[in-house]
Amino acid sequence: MKNNNTNRRWGKIRLTAKGFTAIFILILALMFLADIAEPDKSFSERENRYLAEKPTLSAAHLLNGTFETDYETYIDDQFLWRDGFVNLKGLSEAMLLKGENNAIIFGKDGYLFNKYLTLPDQYEKNINAIEQFAQNYPEIPIHVLIAPNSYAVLDQKMPEGVMNVDEIAVLNETKQMLESGSTNLDCIETASVLNAHEEAYLYYRSDHHWTTEGAYWAYTAYCKAEGIEPVSLSAYTPHEVPGFYGTLYASAGRLNGDPDVITYYDIPGAYVTLSGEGPLPLYDLSDADGRDKYGLFLYNNPSQMTVFSGKEGVQPLSDEKKTRLLVIKDSYANCFLPFLTAHYDEMEVVDLRYFNRGISALMEEDWDAVLILYNFIGFSEDNNLIKLMH
Amino acid sequence: MVFSSLIFLFRFLPLALLAYFLAPRFLKNGVLLVISLFFYAWGEPRYVLIMFISIAVDYIASGGIERNRSNPIRKRLFLALSICTNLGLLLGFKYSNFLIENLNAAFGLAMAPIAITLPLGISFYTFQTLSYSIDVYRGEVPAERNLIDFGAYVCLFPQLIAGPIVRYVDIRKALKSRTVDFEQIESGIGLFILGLASKVLIANNAGMLWDDIQKIGFGNLSLPMAWLGIAAFTLQIYFDFGGYSLMAIGLGRILGFEFPRNFDDPYAAKSVTEFWRRWHMTLGSWFRSYVYIPMGGNQKGFPRQVFNLLIVWFLTGFWHGASWNFVFWGLYFFVFLVLEKLFLLKWLNRHTIAAHVYLIGVVMVSWVIFAITDIGGIGLYLQKMFSGPLTGEGLYYFKSYGLTLILGALFSTPLTKKWYAQLKARRGVFALTLSVIFFVCVSYLVGSSFNPFLYFRF
Numbered sequence: 001m002k003n004n005n006t007n008r009r010w011g012k013i014r015l016t017a018k019g020f021t022a023i024f025i026l027i028l029a030l031m032f033l034a035d036i037a038e039p040d041k042s043f044s045e046r047e048n049r050y051l052a053e054k055p056t057l058s059a060a061h062l063l064n065g066t067f068e069t070d071y072e073t074y075i076d077d078q079f080l081w082r083d084g085f086v087n088l089k090g091l092s093e094a095m096l097l098k099g100e101n102n103a104i105i106f107g108k109d110g111y112l113f114n115k116y117l118t119l120p121d122q123y124e125k126n127i128n129a130i131e132q133f134a135q136n137y138p139e140i141p142i143h144v145l146i147a148p149n150s151y152a153v154l155d156q157k158m159p160e161g162v163m164n165v166d167e168i169a170v171l172n173e174t175k176q177m178l179e180s181g182s183t184n185l186d187c188i189e190t191a192s193v194l195n196a197h198e199e200a201y202l203y204y205r206s207d208h209h210w211t212t213e214g215a216y217w218a219y220t221a222y223c224k225a226e227g228i229e230p231v232s233l234s235a236y237t238p239h240e241v242p243g244f245y246g247t248l249y250a251s252a253g254r255l256n257g258d259p260d261v262i263t264y265y266d267i268p269g270a271y272v273t274l275s276g277e278g279p280l281p282l283y284d285l286s287d288a289d290g291r292d293k294y295g296l297f298l299y300n301n302p303s304q305m306t307v308f309s310g311k312e313g314v315q316p317l318s319d320e321k322k323t324r325l326l327v328i329k330d331s332y333a334n335c336f337l338p339f340l341t342a343h344y345d346e347m348e349v350v351d352l353r354y355f356n357r358g359i360s361a362l363m364e365e366d367w368d369a370v371l372i373l374y375n376f377i378g379f380s381e382d383n384n385l386i387k388l389m390h
Numbered sequence: 391m392v393f394s395s396l397i398f399l400f401r402f403l404p405l406a407l408l409a410y411f412l413a414p415r416f417l418k419n420g421v422l423l424v425i426s427l428f429f430y431a432w433g434e435p436r437y438v439l440i441m442f443i444s445i446a447v448d449y450i451a452s453g454g455i456e457r458n459r460s461n462p463i464r465k466r467l468f469l470a471l472s473i474c475t476n477l478g479l480l481l482g483f484k485y486s487n488f489l490i491e492n493l494n495a496a497f498g499l500a501m502a503p504i505a506i507t508l509p510l511g512i513s514f515y516t517f518q519t520l521s522y523s524i525d526v527y528r529g530e531v532p533a534e535r536n537l538i539d540f541g542a543y544v545c546l547f548p549q550l551i552a553g554p555i556v557r558y559v560d561i562r563k564a565l566k567s568r569t570v571d572f573e574q575i576e577s578g579i580g581l582f583i584l585g586l587a588s589k590v591l592i593a594n595n596a597g598m599l600w601d602d603i604q605k606i607g608f609g610n611l612s613l614p615m616a617w618l619g620i621a622a623f624t625l626q627i628y629f630d631f632g633g634y635s636l637m638a639i640g641l642g643r644i645l646g647f648e649f650p651r652n653f654d655d656p657y658a659a660k661s662v663t664e665f666w667r668r669w670h671m672t673l674g675s676w677f678r679s680y681v682y683i684p685m686g687g688n689q690k691g692f693p694r695q696v697f698n699l700l701i702v703w704f705l706t707g708f709w710h711g712a713s714w715n716f717v718f719w720g721l722y723f724f725v726f727l728v729l730e731k732l733f734l735l736k737w738l739n740r741h742t743i744a745a746h747v748y749l750i751g752v753v754m755v756s757w758v759i760f761a762i763t764d765i766g767g768i769g770l771y772l773q774k775m776f777s778g779p780l781t782g783e784g785l786y787y788f789k790s791y792g793l794t795l796i797l798g799a800l801f802s803t804p805l806t807k808k809w810y811a812q813l814k815a816r817r818g819v820f821a822l823t824l825s826v827i828f829f830v831c832v833s834y835l836v837g838s839s840f841n842p843f844l845y846f847r848f
Contacts, residue, residue, distance in 0.1 A: 015817045017572035023821050024579050027828070032404040068433040075397045076839035089837035092830055096595075096797075099790035102837075117605035161785030163606045163615075253837075 035080040044082075045291060046250060051077040090253040099159055102251045105151070107158050110205045110257015112248035113151040116377055119165045123380040127174055130372060133359075133388040134182040141369045143226070144178065145188040146171055147210060147218060147332050149376050150203035153194045167191075167376045188225045190218040204260040207246020208377070209294055212263045215336040223343075226369075231342045236265035241288045241296070262293050269310035270341045274302055282307070282338055297334035303354035309341040322346055326367045328359070330382065332375040344368070353382065358390030391432045392551075393637045394589045396835050402429065406547075410645065419542040419565065422645070426545035430510070437509040440479060445541045447475040448519045452526040452533035465527065472523035476516040483512055488712035511551030513709060517676055519544055522558040524680055531559045539565050548641035552634040554652040555672040561647050568646035578643030580814060583824045583831075585636025590831045592798045593630035594838075596622040599791045600761070606784075608762075608770045613778035616771060618787055618795075620754050623761050625798035628657065631670070657802045660745035661738045662726040662752060673709070677702050695731075700724055710760070715768060719759040726752055 044051050055061070055070035062068070079085065093101050100106060105113045134142050151158050152167035168191045175187035194202055194217055202214035210218070216233050223230035244260040264283050271279035280299075287295035299305065322345040327333060329349060337347060348362065374382070391398050406425040413421040431438045454468030487503045494501055522543075525531045534540040543565055549556050603611065603619035611619065635652035642649040656669035666674055682702045688695040700721075707720020730738070738745040755772070762768045800806075813820050 015821060017576045017817070020817055020821050021572050021575045021579070023825070027825060028400070028404050028407075032400050035400055063435050065433050065435070072395065072397045073839070075401065076836070079396055079400075079836050079839070082836055085833040085836035088830065088833035092833065097789070097793045099786060105786075115602075117602060118607070159786045159789070161783055161787070163610065163784055163786075 031080060035075075035078075038078070038080055040078050044077075046083065046086075086253055094254070101253050104248050104252035105159060105162060106252070107151075107154070109157055111150070111154060111157040111203075112206055112252050113154075113158060113162075114149060114164075114208060114248070114377060115162070116149070116151070116164050119170060120380050122383055123170070126379060126382065126385040127178065129385040129388050131178060131181055131185070134178075134185045136389070137363055137370075138182075138184055140184060140363075140367055142185050143188055143222070143369060143371045144185065145190065145218065145222060145371065145373045146174070146379050147373070147375045148191050148194065149208065150210070152376070153191065154198065154203060156198065171376070186225060188218075188222050190221045193217045193221045204244065204246050204248075205257055206249035206260050207244065207294060208248055208375075209246070209335070210332060210375075211260075212265065212335045215332070216339060219336060219339040222340075228343055231339070233265075236267065238263050238265055241293055244293045245291070246294065262288075262296070264296065264335070265338065267338050267341050270338065271308055271310050272298070273306045273308070274299060275304065278306075279308070279310075282341075294331070294334070297331075298337065298349065301331055301334070301351045301354065303351055303356070305349045307337055307341060307347040307349060309345050323368050324348070324366065326350070326362065326365075326370045327373060328352060328370065328388070329373040330375060330378045332378070333373040336373065340371075352384040352387045355384075355387065357387075359388050360390060391429055393634065393641075394586060394831075394835065396832070396839075399832070399835075402432075407644070419536075420538050422547075423538055423542045423545060426542065426547040426550060429547040430545060430550060434507070434510065440483075440509055440512070441515075441545055443475070444479070444515065444519055445537075445544050448472050448523055448544070449534070449537060449540050451475075451523055453535070455523070455526050456533035459529070469523060469527045473520065476520045476523075480512055480516045483509055485712045514553045514555055515544060515550060517555050517673075518549075518557070521555070521676060521680060525557065525559055531562060534558070534562075534565075546642075546647070548638040548645070548647075549649060552631070552638070553670075553672060554635050554638060554649050555676050556649050560650060564647045570644070570646035574646070575644050576817075577814075578640045578645075580640070580810075580820065580824060581636050581643065582640030583828050584810065585633040585638075585640060586831050587827050588629040588633030588636060588801075590633075590834045591827075592794070592801065593626045593628075593633055594834065595791075595794050596626040596629070596798055599787060599795075600626055602787070608767060608774060611771075611774045611778055612781045612783045613774060613776075614780070614782075615784035615787065616774035616778050617754075618784065618791075620758055620761075620771075620775065621795060621799075622791065623757050624657075624754050625795060625802065627757060627760070628653070628802055629798065655802070655804045655807070657750060657753070658746075658804050659749050660742060661730055661735055661749060662723060663730050663735060665749055665753060666723065666727075673706070677706055681705060696728055699727060703727070711763075713763050715759055715763050715765065718765075718768075719756055722756055722759055 040053065041051055042053070043049070052070065052073040054074050055067055057067060061070075090101055100115060103115045105115050107113050130142075130144060148167045148171065151162075151164055158164075171187075171189070171191065175189060178185050178187050194214065197213075197217050200213055200217075201211050202217065203210050213233070220230045241262040241264070242259070244262050246260060249259075267282055270282045272282060274280060282298075283296050284299050285296055287293060287300065292300065294300075298307070323343065325340065325344040325347045327337065327347050327349045329337075329351060330353070333349070337349065340347060348365075350359070350362070352359075379385075391402060393399075402425075406429075409425060410418065410421050427438055427441065430441060451468045451472035454471070455465050458464040458468065483506060486506070490501045490503055493499055522531075526533045534543065543558055543561065546556070599622040600619060603615065603622070606615075608616075632653040639649045639651070650672055652670060652672050654668040654671065656665050659665040659668050682698055685698045685701065686694055687698060703720040703724035704717060705720070706723075707717045710716040710719065726734075738748065755775075758771050758775070759768055762771055813823060
């Protein structure tokens, strides 16, 4: 060992064991110092979340270990060249021919998909909650629309042999179960109409939502189920918001195609009120310039809002009085509901995740129907549907 | 604290090394003791008490043994004190709930489980201090009279939580006086980074596939998927554990200690007998020295040997976890070891290729028993491995993880040793390669905290 101390060459530099040690001491010391010196950031645009801050030291937290855990999270979140390291990992994964990163699968034609291998128990709990809800209000028709996620519809774009949850099969089973169990419940099946338009731009490539066009085709399925005439898409004026990088892109850490384009349609006359404030326009275009562009639809999930069709001559379901729909929903409804303004004068829109009251007080009002609209993954993981029973 | 974390690499390690190398010689063991206690206390400060108990009891017990060399009864009593304390800690913390569960099941009782978390590394350091007391009792080594030095031996942070199990005899000299030169540090750095890469790049990635297999559900697996899954686990456990041992050995070397080797290309073995001489070697030799040989080993006839093996493999299995599947896992190896002693080994020695296939097959099946804690799950998984549907489902996983697994398989052969030696011979390239690997490892550690918050927009 001793004699080859100096006679190894690397280029023209002789590297000794001392020099070797020095290199690694330098790496460690510089990174240590630079990491400490680097000012903390409070928000990560890319991850769309607040980063952990330095925890305050207290004896109690130190002893029960929460200080240590928080401190580790803080070090992780605030680490030097965080974005660069995240990219380096993405690069390494790509070189390993990994078809995924962070549970996002790279599909064909630039599509990113969720990896969703297990149906959580929460799904059944939520279905039971809906069933219970329907039994509590037997005189009100309840429409349930659980939208399949992109991977379940665009199976041509999915890599072969991913053993994701078969959403379509689960939804069909649920439909049978719910409709045979209650008389005032119907499940709106959207998979076939979406499948029939598989070539269209139904889902965002880089985001977990459906596009406005996807929502439109689901809307036609809704109309068919309720026996109303859908308005043709060409009746509306479209507007485009380009450069949309969605949530799947944020998770995957890289895009394998172009950014998405969001389309929204003018609905003349329609407006919303937000906790009594308003009228406000249907679309919040201030979001169109930000990162979270999908937020332009219905103000990005307020706990409660009212959507008004705002005009005479909507196709009334009943001629005598205003038609009123109660919508219980997640963000898949946001680009879907504008189409329903053609059929309902007033929609009360509730997002149970942020709605901290029971639903029973609302149910005392006079509703023509209730629409429960979620996307499949969101629905299976949401533990707020219990609020339907209170 | 674990080695494969940013807080260890970029906070603890630089500061600990700085303190250690700046300290004058007579303070080094003291510094080592303090930083090791800090390392252990991080996250679970209460359990430092166990460390103190362990140090105090074994210090007193070994001192007692030393002073009573001529009094066999008192000597034994002091040994018993050490054994009871160490095994008591291990049994109490690790096996209480297992005992309660089984008593409940056997007698229809309804005792509530105790809310305790397993102190980190307790299986390792109790075995380590046990070996010390027994060695002192046997007169193989004098008792350590310097409390600081002894404390440093018990708590030494590199091997504290996941081995190798270092016997006091092996590092006594280094504990008293050690020198470290740059060649040693260089080789320590190399082993540490190799270990880090094993853990972060191979074990964690293979582990992701195994996680997916569990999420898909064993009932939904095709035959190829079942094999792919257990292949992933086979790599995960080796690189996880082997990687950790390498990091420990590397850190030890930087500090001037030479720890025993813990893994020696186990998957290249040609029999189960050989496998266990290459896998978790310090545990194997522990059971050999302190259980198998004291019981008579192979010196008291074949039936007695088989019985001794049965005990050793029951204990080896049980040591790995407080659950029946680990016991079965140990006994599974017992069966193969006895078969090999009876006739199989001779045959295997003559059929090299068949021997490799046999070994890897036996080991992969063993990991099914090891990885799945419920017995029904083990049965289902084995059924899928041997009679599952031959479908192309899961094709995606072969494509997506194939290269990772192939690389892992390559690195678990003796080729690694060869490549490593070649690389090491050219120091510049060695340094460059190691730093690239180090940065990629860091990128995976940072990447695992990359956690986009999406839910609110669903």
